[in-house]
Amino acid sequence: MSIEEIMEKSDRNGVTLVVGADSDIGAKLIETISTDVIAHYYLSKEKAEATASNRDNLWSVYGDLSSVPGITEFIQGVVAIDRHISRIVHLPSSPAKPNRITKFDPNRYLREINIQVVSAAMILQAFLPAMVKDNFGRIAMVLTSYCIGVPPKYLSEYVSAKYALMGLMKSLAVEYAGKGITINAVAPSMTETNFLSTLPEFEIESTAKAHPMGRIATPEDIVGILGMLLKQDIEYMTGTIIPITGGTAFF
């Protein structure tokens, strides 16, 4: 069966939970999902609901994922919608901010770990059991190409949080293998999103100029692969990290 045939084949029902739906990638992803969606937002309800005006199958739930009580409240909000969740896309993160380890801030770091890692663990803890009963689940996480090979300097907080998320993804992929549940990740390189607002334009230009394709990634580049990981037929691939780098980093 070709990829095209797999993509076209009708998919299993169930709600897709997009955590971090108010990010540029999350919002773009929701546009491509026609089935039921629960969209987590933190900064922008409008962005998470951008496509909600012309659809009646999208629910948005606020969640401050920077603390355990905030994550718990978010999960309760999702549970209250009372729908079976069959797919989860997890992409919340703060922008990567370059810093030397001498400027390490433990509170900022713990906040980031909560947003990226603890939230993923608690959300999966809440919703994986029902997926196991249904013998079907698709989980996709967003890492970074910095998880491939040698990471850049001065991003120890961001990179180590992503490595923790990668460890969680791989561990759970093993734990849930053979139960109809796949857990995979994408590893994009620098992408045109609002995350880049913390970087000077000349730095972004420099990265684009040095790239073999002459540009950085777009949300569309990422969303297509995330969508593939959610397909029912992609059942024999789990614990995998897919680089989306245009050739600048791969295994």
Place this chain on the structure above:
Amino acid sequence: MNRAEILDRVQNIFRDIFDDNDILITDETNATDIEDWESLEQINILVAIQKEFSIKFSIDDVEGLENVGQTIDLIEAKLS
């Protein structure tokens, strides 16, 4: 704004970024003269200069800058 005034304001940026009030810069000062002046600091310096002088650099502007003098030249050109 004359060159000496620009140099003075850039010097304050250097002192702030390197957390060293004794730093004295000249046109010839480069990355080998200041310990810790690596890529991160170079970016921080250029971002601080953009903010201080309300100017914007492109990659073509900042590629190949070798010392403080060339940076001051660039600021002067942007302000003119």
